[in-house]
Each structure stands twice: as C-alpha cells, then as structure tokens.
Amino acid sequence: MSAVQSRLVIRLFATFVWFTVLAGQFWRNLGGWWGFGAIAVIVVIGSVIGLSTQRHNARRRATANAATATATATATATATRLNAAPANASAVSSHADTEASVPVHADGAAAVSTTAAPTPAQDDTPTDRDIARGNTYQAALAPALNWRKFPKTITAFxxxxxxxxxxxxxxxxxxxxxxxxxxxxxxxxxxxxxLTWPELLRTLAGALRWVLALSLVFELFVAVVIRNPVLPFFVDYGNAKVPDAFYWSQGLLLAGGPIEGIVANRNLLGFIALTAIIVFIVQLRARLVKRGAGLVWLGLAVGMLLLTRSATVTVSLVAVVAALLFALWARxxxxxxxxxxxxxxxxxxxxxxxxxxxxxxxxxxxxxxxxxxxxxxxxxxxxxxxxxxxxxxxxxxxxxxxxxxxxxxxxxxxxxxxxxxxxxxxxxxxxxxxxxxxxxxxxxxxxxxxxxxxxxxxxxxxxxxxxxxxxxxxxxxxxxxxxxxxxxxxxxxxxxxxxxxxxxxxxxxxxxxxxxxxxxx
Known part of the structure; x- marks a missing residue:
C-alpha cells in the first residue's frame, strides 16, 4: 500500500473513531450493548494496529536516516583525503623541472576530479512545514510519540x-x-x-458533520413520518410507563425542539454542535475548507445548537467566547x-x-x-x-x-x-x-x-x-x-x-x- 493510500485509510478510521466516541449512544441504541461492544473491539484493534504501524515506520525511518548519515560522513571524509593528495604532490614536485611537472600535476588533478565522492542520497526527512501542512507522504513519516515527553499527569491519574x-x-x-x-x-x-494537526482537524470535523447530518435526518424522519416519540431499538419496556429521559427522540423538531439527535440527549447534542461551531470557524478562518461549504455546515451547527435548548451548553458557549476574547487580547x-x-x-x-x-x-x-x-x-x-x-x-x-x-x-x-x-x-x-x-x-x-x-x-x-x-x-x-x-x-x-x-x-x-x-x- 502506498503512503498516500495508507494515510487515507488512517484518516477514514480516525473519523470512525471520532464518530464512535462522539455518538456512542447511537451505536448502543441501534445495536444494544453487544453491538456497541463489537464496535469497541474494532476501535481497539484498529488503534493498536495504527500505533504499531506508526512506531514501526518511525524506527525504520530512524534506521534509514542513520545509514544515510553514515554514508554521507564516509563520502565526505574520502573526498577530503583525495582533494588533499594533489596539494601534497605539488609540494614535492616543486623542486623538479616545471615543464615536466605540469602535465603530471594536471593528470593527477584530472584523476582526482573524476574520482570525487559520490553525491549523497537526497534526504527526504519531513520538515516541520511538511508535517504541519498534512502532506500525505511526509505525514506518513512523522515521528512516533516520544514517551519520555508524554504527559506524566495522564499516567499518574x-x-x-x-x-x-x-x-x-x-x-x-x-x-x-x-x-x-x-x-x-x-x-x-x-x-x-x-495524525498530524491538520489531519486531526479534518477527521474531527468530518465526524462532527456526520453526527449533525444524521441527527437532522433522524429528527426529521421521526417528526414527519413516525410522529411519535421513539425508544431505543434494543429495549422492550412493555406496557410500563416510560420516563421521558429514556426516549431516543421526542420528535419535536417541527415544534422548535428540544431535540436529542442520534445521541439521544439534548445536552450532549448541544455540546457536539458547540464543538462543531468551534472547529468549523477555525477551518474557515485558516482557509482549510471551501468558504461556501464551510458556511453551510457552520449554519447547520448553529441551528442544531439552538434547537437543543441546552442551558449547560449556553454556559459553555459563554466560556468559549470569553476565552477567545482574552486570547485575542493577549496576542x-x-x-x-x-x-x-x-x-x-x-x-x-x-x-x-x-x-x-x-x-x-x-x-x-x-x-x-x-x-x-x-x-x-x-x-x-x-x-x-x-x-x-x-x-x-x-x-x-x-x-x-x-x-x-x-x-x-x-x-x-x-x-x-x-x-x-x-x-x-x-x-x-x-x-x-x-x-x-x-x-x-x-x-x-x-x-x-x-x-x-x-x-x-x-x-x-x-x-x-x-x-x-x-x-x-x-x-x-x-x-x-x-x-x-x-x-x-x-x-x-x-x-x-x-x-x-x-x-x-x-x-x-x-x-x-x-x-x-x-x-x-
């Protein structure tokens, strides 16, 4: 598999992982805990393979760079010795006849010129800008995590x-x-x-779009076609009275909300919408997406946030705006x-x-x-x-x-x-x-x-x-x-x-x- 294809597979799987952690309740409501367990197994296996592959690539790259550095040093030393040889020959022949020494010296110089050290192999080690810009080939060569610089607070907790x-x-x-x-x-x-930083943005944004789009389609289907609250598929409550909190969706989209989306919780859906607003605005301002498409998705995220009517998310929004204002002031x-x-x-x-x-x-x-x-x-x-x-x-x-x-x-x-x-x-x-x-x-x-x-x-x-x-x-x-x-x-x-x-x-x-x-x- 080429480097470009490899990065595509990693990005697709990363989007799937983001979607799963954002909308885990969707999988549970759809397939029950056994179905969600199967999804979790896929995530674990894929994550282990991805981390192992990244570590293997980093080691292979380090070995190749070390070999290149050794070859370059050897070639440089050889060239230095050969270039020093004509100077020594010239010093010795200075006491000899000048006319005789000239062709000898010229031939020697020509010999040295034709036996110069080979050009070292081109070093295609990824530069900072290559990796940061998400170049697919160079990103595949990105170094693995240095565990000595891993956040110790994660390990301690x-x-x-x-x-x-x-x-x-x-x-x-x-x-x-x-x-x-x-x-x-x-x-x-x-x-x-x-993932590189641009790939993180890209895959997170992709998963957020999937959650928002599926939530809108789901709520529209419940409100227009079913016209009744919907329970998760894997639960049978019989004739017992079911609390409102247990429903997957109340079908209130056309009434102006609140809506729960595929995640079955308006606070969670509202926070996902807030996260999407942040990510989509960053992508638009950094010109990582087309303006028209970016504005459409941003509008959808804002609409979903309003339809959830979540007070918790409203407080989070205020905190985000305050942090943004202070950060821009500090800049x-x-x-x-x-x-x-x-x-x-x-x-x-x-x-x-x-x-x-x-x-x-x-x-x-x-x-x-x-x-x-x-x-x-x-x-x-x-x-x-x-x-x-x-x-x-x-x-x-x-x-x-x-x-x-x-x-x-x-x-x-x-x-x-x-x-x-x-x-x-x-x-x-x-x-x-x-x-x-x-x-x-x-x-x-x-x-x-x-x-x-x-x-x-x-x-x-x-x-x-x-x-x-x-x-x-x-x-x-x-x-x-x-x-x-x-x-x-x-x-x-x-x-x-x-x-x-x-x-x-x-x-x-x-x-x-x-x-x-x-x-x-």
Whole structure:
C-alpha cells in the first residue's frame, strides 16, 4: 500500500473513531450493548494496529536516516583525503623541472576530479512545514510519540484509578470501568500520535458533520413520518410507563425542539454542535475548507445548537467566547505586558462567582432552569455525603456509574430515572478517587490548559526569532478546553467517551508542540 493510500485509510478510521466516541449512544441504541461492544473491539484493534504501524515506520525511518548519515560522513571524509593528495604532490614536485611537472600535476588533478565522492542520497526527512501542512507522504513519516515527553499527569491519574481496585467497594465494577477507561485512552492516543494537526482537524470535523447530518435526518424522519416519540431499538419496556429521559427522540423538531439527535440527549447534542461551531470557524478562518461549504455546515451547527435548548451548553458557549476574547487580547500584547489582562481575567472569574452566589435563582431563570438546576443540587448533595465517608482515596474508580452495584443503584434517582453520573466531573472524581484523585485530575486538566493558553497567545517559535505569524488553529485547544471545563461543572462527560478523548488528545498534542514546535495552519 502506498503512503498516500495508507494515510487515507488512517484518516477514514480516525473519523470512525471520532464518530464512535462522539455518538456512542447511537451505536448502543441501534445495536444494544453487544453491538456497541463489537464496535469497541474494532476501535481497539484498529488503534493498536495504527500505533504499531506508526512506531514501526518511525524506527525504520530512524534506521534509514542513520545509514544515510553514515554514508554521507564516509563520502565526505574520502573526498577530503583525495582533494588533499594533489596539494601534497605539488609540494614535492616543486623542486623538479616545471615543464615536466605540469602535465603530471594536471593528470593527477584530472584523476582526482573524476574520482570525487559520490553525491549523497537526497534526504527526504519531513520538515516541520511538511508535517504541519498534512502532506500525505511526509505525514506518513512523522515521528512516533516520544514517551519520555508524554504527559506524566495522564499516567499518574490512570495509575491511581488502576490501583483503586485494591480498596474499591466494588472491585468487579472498578475492573470493568478501568478497562473501559484504558480503551478510551488507547483510542485517544491513536488519534494524537498517528495524525498530524491538520489531519486531526479534518477527521474531527468530518465526524462532527456526520453526527449533525444524521441527527437532522433522524429528527426529521421521526417528526414527519413516525410522529411519535421513539425508544431505543434494543429495549422492550412493555406496557410500563416510560420516563421521558429514556426516549431516543421526542420528535419535536417541527415544534422548535428540544431535540436529542442520534445521541439521544439534548445536552450532549448541544455540546457536539458547540464543538462543531468551534472547529468549523477555525477551518474557515485558516482557509482549510471551501468558504461556501464551510458556511453551510457552520449554519447547520448553529441551528442544531439552538434547537437543543441546552442551558449547560449556553454556559459553555459563554466560556468559549470569553476565552477567545482574552486570547485575542493577549496576542496584541507583549508577553511581559500581560499583567493587566490576567488581573482582568481574575476579576471576571470572581465577579461571575459572586453573581452566581447572589443572583443564582434569577440567572437560572434566564437559562430556563429551576432553582435546583433540574435536580442537580439533590444529586450533588447525595454524592458529597457519600464522598465524605471516604474522602482521601474514594470508593474506587468506575468511570460511568454501574446501576447494578451499591451505592450507585439508588444514589441519584429522580422521576423514576436512575442517573449514572454526578453531573459534575469534579465531584465524580472526588467520590471515586478521593482528594488525591481530584489533585491529579486537576493537574491533568490545568496543565493542559496552561500549555493550550500559551500555544494560543504566543507567536510560534520555529527558529531563533519569534517572527512567525499567529496560527488560527492554535486557538482550537484553548477553546475546546474552555468548553469542556465549563461543561464539567454540570456534567461528568469530561471523564468518559468524547470528553476524555478530547482531553487526552489535547494533553498529548500540546505537550509535543511544547517540546518540538511545528507550524500550524
């Protein structure tokens, strides 16, 4: 298989991986847990093959470069010795007859000229710009991840989660949760290691388009053809009354929403739409897509966001806009003159916190939410009380709650629905891994945010001077992290599926960019 074909296969599989982590509920509603398990096996096998191939290519490339360097050094040394020979011959013959020495010297010079060192083989090692621009052949030669520069916070958090089996209240569920967490991490590493930055943008955008388009078609079909709420295919509730939260779609598209799309959750669909808005705008501004098509997809993403009517996503949108404004402001300032910006940012955070404390009911009303945030306060209280029983190391990692074991079987029940998350990622980590887990998780999130901030606001330093223009796509990690962190206050999705994958991908990519800067579109 040629390099171009190989990159095409990798990009197609990467798009499939992105789609799966974004719309895992689609596979579960369509084929049940067994069907989703089959999809997960495909993702695992493909990710392992992709990572192994990338590592093999990197080793083969390193061997070839070493051989080329050795051959070049040998040829250079040989040429130096041969060129030095005529000079020595000329010095010895200076005492001889000049007329006799001239032809001898000329012949010798001619001999040296014809036996000059061979031209070294052309070095086609990928340059920074080749790789950053996503050239298909050069991208195939991109080096594998340097594990010594791998984010240590990822390793520390996963190690703590794995060790928590030893003190877990539910060791079997913990083993299952950790296995799923490691599988999700493996998929994230495949995306971060095997793809160049433009390919990451391209495959993520492709998966987002598929989710949005299929969601629109699905909701339109339910609203126009079925005209009734639709349940997942693999569940049979009989004649029992089914809570609204269990439906795949309520079929409210023509009524103006809210809609759930193929992911069966309006908050999740809204966040996917917000992610799409960020990615599509970056692609348009970086001129990575045609303007007309880009605007159409951007319009669809905005429309889907509005139709979800998600208050959680509205808060995330505000956080993204704030992060963008501060980043653009920082780009206009020298790195030593940003203290006023940081003071304003800190004051803004304090002002938002004060507003929430003093005017929470009014703000929740503006967002269309009850004073208890649709039951979240009760869930948070239950989780907090349970976490306080094991505050240091927690009850054991399980990721997404499993409803068949205590204490999750009745920890968060509302209107007949057993919720399987704390609706706050930080409380979830505290419950499962204690204060130690919260510290490691915060280190992972905010170290990634730190790198993403300076990647966004500093000029690329690809040489001695930092004269390179700002890259539009360098803003993407910061904006995505701002959205994820804002969402983590009301949802625990930062710990599972697409939230965890995006976090790990950004942690690895920003770390590599920090140690080996490469141009970005």
């Amino acid at each position: 996963l190690l703590l989660a794995t060790l928590s089996i030893a003190w877990s209240y539910y060791p079997g569920a913990s083993a299952l949760g950790i296995t799923l967490q490691l599988i999700t991490t493996l998929a994230a590493l495949f995306l971060a290691v095997t 206009r300032l020298h790195d030593q003159h940003r203290r006023p910006l940081y003071l304003v940012a800190a004051a803004s955070v304090l002002a938002v916190a004060a507003a929430l404390a003093l005017f929470s009911s009014q703000l929740f009303g503006l967002l269309g939410r009850s004073e208890d945030l649709t039951g979240r306060f009760d869930i948070w209280a239950s989780v907090t009380n349970l976490a306080q029983e094991r505050p240091v190391f927690g009850w054991g990692w399980v990721s997404y709650w499993v409803p068949w074991v205590e204490p999750f079987n009745d920890l968060a029940v509302r209107k007949g629905v057993t919720y399987l998350q704390a609706h706050n990622a930080w409380l979830d980590v505290w419950l499962q891994l204690g204060i130690v887990g919260v510290i490691l998780f915060a280190a992972l999130v905010f170290s990634t945010l730190w790198r993403a901030w300076f990647l966004a606001v500093d000029r690329p330093r690809l040489g001695i001077e930092d004269t390179e223009p700002f890259a539009v796509s360098a803003l993407l990690p910061l904006l995505l992290l701002a959205a994820l962190i804002a969402q983590s206050v009301a949802e625990s999705r930062l710990l599972i599926e697409s939230g965890w994958v995006i976090l790990i991908v950004l942690a690895v990519v920003t770390k590599r960019q920090q140690h080996a800067p490469r141009p970005m579109p």
